[in-house]
Amino acid sequence: MSGGVDSSVAAALLVDQGHRVIGVTMKTFCYSEVEGPSQTCCGLDGIMDARSVADRLGIAHYVFDVERDFTRDVIEDFVSEYAAGRTPNPCVRCNGNTKFRDLLKRGELLGCDAIATGHYARMGTSPSGAPLLMRGLDQQKDQAYFLWGLPKTLLPQLLFPLGELTKPEVRQRARDLGLSTAEKAESQEICFVPTGNYVDVLERKLGSGHPALSGGELVTTTGEVVGHHDGFARYTVGQRRGVGGGHGRKLYVLGSNPASRQVVVGSWEETYRAELWIGELNWLTDQPPAGARVGVQIRHRAPAAEATVETLDQERIALTFSTPQRAIAPGQSAVIFSDEVVLGGGRIEREL
Amino acid sequence: MQPIYLDYAATTRVRPEVKEAMLPFMDEIFGNASSVHRWGREAKVKLEEARARLAALLGASPTEIIFTRGGTEADNLAIFGRTRAVPGGIACSAIEHRAVLLAAKAAAGEDRELHLLEIDHTGTVQPGSIDAALKKQLAVVSVMWTNNEIGAVQPIAEIARRCAAADVVFHTDAVQAFGKLPVRVDEVPVSLLSMSAHKIGGPKGVGALYVRKGTKISPMIHGGGHERGLRAGTEDVAGAVGFATAAELAISERDAEMNRLQKLRDKLEFALLERVPELIVNAAGAERLPTLLNVSVPGANSEMMLVMLDMEGIAASSGSACSSGGVNPSHVLTTMGLAPDVAGPSVRFSLGKETTEAEIDRVITIFPPLMQKLRQKALI
Numbered sequence: 085m086s087g088g089v090d091s092s093v094a095a096a097l098l099v100d101q102g103h104r105v106i107g108v109t110m111k112t113f114c115y116s117e118v119e120g121p122s123q124t125c126c127g128l129d130g131i132m133d134a135r136s137v138a139d140r141l142g143i144a145h146y147v148f149d150v151e152r153d154f155t156r157d158v159i160e161d162f163v164s165e166y167a168a169g170r171t172p173n174p175c176v177r178c179n180g181n182t183k184f185r186d187l188l189k190r191g192e193l194l195g196c197d198a199i200a201t202g203h204y205a206r207m208g209t210s211p212s213g214a215p216l217l218m219r220g221l222d223q224q225k226d227q228a229y230f231l232w233g234l235p236k237t238l239l240p241q242l243l244f245p246l247g248e249l250t251k252p253e254v255r256q257r258a259r260d261l262g263l264s265t266a267e268k269a270e271s272q273e274i275c276f277v278p279t280g281n282y283v284d285v286l287e288r289k290l291g292s293g294h295p296a297l298s299g300g301e302l303v304t305t306t307g308e309v310v311g312h313h314d315g316f317a318r319y320t321v322g323q324r325r326g327v328g329g330g331h332g333r334k335l336y337v338l339g340s341n342p343a344s345r346q347v348v349v350g351s352w353e354e355t356y357r358a359e360l361w362i363g364e365l366n367w368l369t370d371q372p373p374a375g376a377r378v379g380v381q382i383r384h385r386a387p388a389a390e391a392t393v394e395t396l397d398q399e400r401i402a403l404t405f406s407t408p409q410r411a412i413a414p415g416q417s418a419v420i421f422s423d424e425v426v427l428g429g430g431r432i433e434r435e436l
Numbered sequence: 437m438q439p440i441y442l443d444y445a446a447t448t449r450v451r452p453e454v455k456e457a458m459l460p461f462m463d464e465i466f467g468n469a470s471s472v473h474r475w476g477r478e479a480k481v482k483l484e485e486a487r488a489r490l491a492a493l494l495g496a497s498p499t500e501i502i503f504t505r506g507g508t509e510a511d512n513l514a515i516f517g518r519t520r521a522v523p524g525g526i527a528c529s530a531i532e533h534r535a536v537l538l539a540a541k542a543a544a545g546e547d548r549e550l551h552l553l554e555i556d557h558t559g560t561v562q563p564g565s566i567d568a569a570l571k572k573q574l575a576v577v578s579v580m581w582t583n584n585e586i587g588a589v590q591p592i593a594e595i596a597r598r599c600a601a602a603d604v605v606f607h608t609d610a611v612q613a614f615g616k617l618p619v620r621v622d623e624v625p626v627s628l629l630s631m632s633a634h635k636i637g638g639p640k641g642v643g644a645l646y647v648r649k650g651t652k653i654s655p656m657i658h659g660g661g662h663e664r665g666l667r668a669g670t671e672d673v674a675g676a677v678g679f680a681t682a683a684e685l686a687i688s689e690r691d692a693e694m695n696r697l698q699k700l701r702d703k704l705e706f707a708l709l710e711r712v713p714e715l716i717v718n719a720a721g722a723e724r725l726p727t728l729l730n731v732s733v734p735g736a737n738s739e740m741m742l743v744m745l746d747m748e749g750i751a752a753s754s755g756s757a758c759s760s761g762g763v764n765p766s767h768v769l770t771t772m773g774l775a776p777d778v779a780g781p782s783v784r785f786s787l788g789k790e791t792t793e794a795e796i797d798r799v800i801t802i803f804p805p806l807m808q809k810l811r812q813k814a815l816i
Contacts, residue, residue: 106747144747146743146746148739149739189813192813193810193813194743194747
């Protein structure tokens with residue numbers, strides 16, 4: 085329970101369904117490192133909101149401090165990925181490496197049968213009876229993209245009570261239940277980037293003199309220097325902002341080269357790619373065979389695009405799109421679907 | 437399943453007699469004790485009666501009792517009251533409650549020396565360890581009467597004598613001791629002593645600072661000159677009466693009650709030592725508060741210990757509770773020299789008024805298998 089409306093309603097629905105529910109807030113990092121007095125993390129509004137909702141629902145509520153693991157597994161990865169010129173997905177990393185794993189272990193100690201979250205995703209069943217992770221029914225809110233990294237063995241114990249609901253319905257449920265969080269604003273930013281600007285975190289962790297945050301050249305694909313930038317980690321594939329004008333044409337970021345500190349820019353057309361390679365694979369069903377046609381989602385909120393699977397080696401596959409896709413960012417997740425079902429996914433290593 | 441409350445060192449239920457004694461001050465005797473009229477006079481009489489009752493229990497004179505809004509405020513008034521009044525450094529033990537430790541750090545600031553007195557492995561300050569500090573100019577020395585986490589009783593009489601001999605003002609935080617141990621300022625030469633009502637069946641938000649006659653201190657809260665100018669603000673007559681009533685009850689029952697609770701505490705201690713392998717009783721070598729037991733269970737996850745106990749309906753505590761509900765490692769246990777993997781998985785049981793033998797027996801049955809389960813499950 086983050087203290088937000090989604091996890092609050094998820095808990096309420098489970099209580100309604102007659103489950104014996106224990107509310108848990110995972111304290112992932114200490115806000116005090118970012119700003120404000122040193123006790124800020126303890127008074128964190130989210131924790132208090134979650135506690136108040138749990139009290140309203142008549143369930144126990146505990147705070148699990150996972151700061152150390154979260155720092156190691158999520159924040160450090162986030163920082164080193166940016167330093168290496170890639171664009172990480174910390175929420176994917178957290179779901180796969182910290183949140184669900186730690187919750188399950190603690191839940192087992194408490195005799196819990198299942199773990200539930202307020203994600204907009206659904207659980208289904210395959211013809212052979214195996215549990216399947218599926219998209220949430222509300223296409224605007226679907227969060228299956230963030231869940232591909234969960235261990236497959238966890239699937240039988242997952243519950244997503246919001247999977248069949250839309251966001252307006254969830255808010256209405258919260259109002260009906262008189263939950264204090266009903267009108268709480270949507271949180272879009274990454275939990276450990278409360279300022280909304282990830283560069284603040286990089287500057288704090290790497291130091292502003294780090295090569296990833298230091299000036300370099302803007303070059304075209306042919307090597308022509310067309311300008312300067314103030315650190316490649318400040319740029320994301322596909323973005324135009326910060327590239328500057330006066331080039332005679334609109335330029336977009338195509339990628340960066342950490343060794344030379346160059347940021348490569350090009351035309352709108354050049355941001356399109358037909359193929360990508362992914363590694364760190366994780367499958368929630370059987371791995372699709374070479375030649376299989378699948379849907380591939382390359383960023384949150386993007387629709388899945390049709391692609392063909394090609395096996396590269398044990399750890400990696402290539403995906404060839406039927407139509408080229410714009411701004412494929414190494415480091416981001418590519419999630420593989422068959423219709424609504426998440427088959428698995430991986431981290432994008434390169435685009436071709 | 438009846439829940440079992442074993443967190444009396446955190447706070448206690450207000451005793452029915454105390455509640456009864458307080459009620460008139462929210463109703464017919466609602467006057468402001470500083471007012472000239474009959475409503476005011478009536479309240480003032482009761483306030484001063486409460487002050488005198490509390491003073492008598494302490495062996496003090498009524499003018500030496502300053503009511504505060506709690507133990508933390510009394511500690512702050514003692515520390516800042518001294519540093520605002522006189523020059524000199526501060527010496528306090530490293531295992532003080534944060535109300536003293538953080539007040540001392542703040543009061544010392546950049547300009548004053550802060551001497552942290554070391555403690556031994558039993559959690560006790562060696563009186564001789566203050567001699568070095570006493571050679572410096574000191575505004576105040578502060579050592580708690582008994583520690584709130586491990587229950588170790590400190591050699592207050594000896595420290596007070598050394599301070600008196602050096603003509604240094606000595607403050608003791610007696611929040612956990614008052615009402616449970618014989619705390620008398622006519623027997624021990626302390627200059628300042630903090631107390632709190634809610635640890636002994638009184639209301640929360642009420643405390644007092646004993647200020648020995650002639651001890652120079654300055655107020656922190658300025659205003660209407662209440663409490664001899666040391667604590668401004670309209671007096672909480674209900675709270676003062678509640679405090680005095682709770683203290684009288686606690687002290688009149690003290691010998692029998694401490695005897696009863698010590699037997700239960702010892703029973704719990706021996707049973708857990710027998711049934712939980714490698715369990716460590718913290719401060720075992722010290723004279724301890726009879727109502728408190730602090731144990732470490734190496735290999736168990738500290739956070740989950742309290743959660744699992746709560747799931748079983750057992751209320752205990754660990755380290756110092758974070759206001760978020762999380763738990764921080766105890767500075768007391770680490771200062772005693774315990775390794776983090778021993779200091780972390782610790783739990784404090786504190787017994788009190790409503791504790792029964794049946795409850796202790798249930799904890800003896802429930803706790804060992806819980807710890808076994810917890811140790812089997814490695815949590816990263």
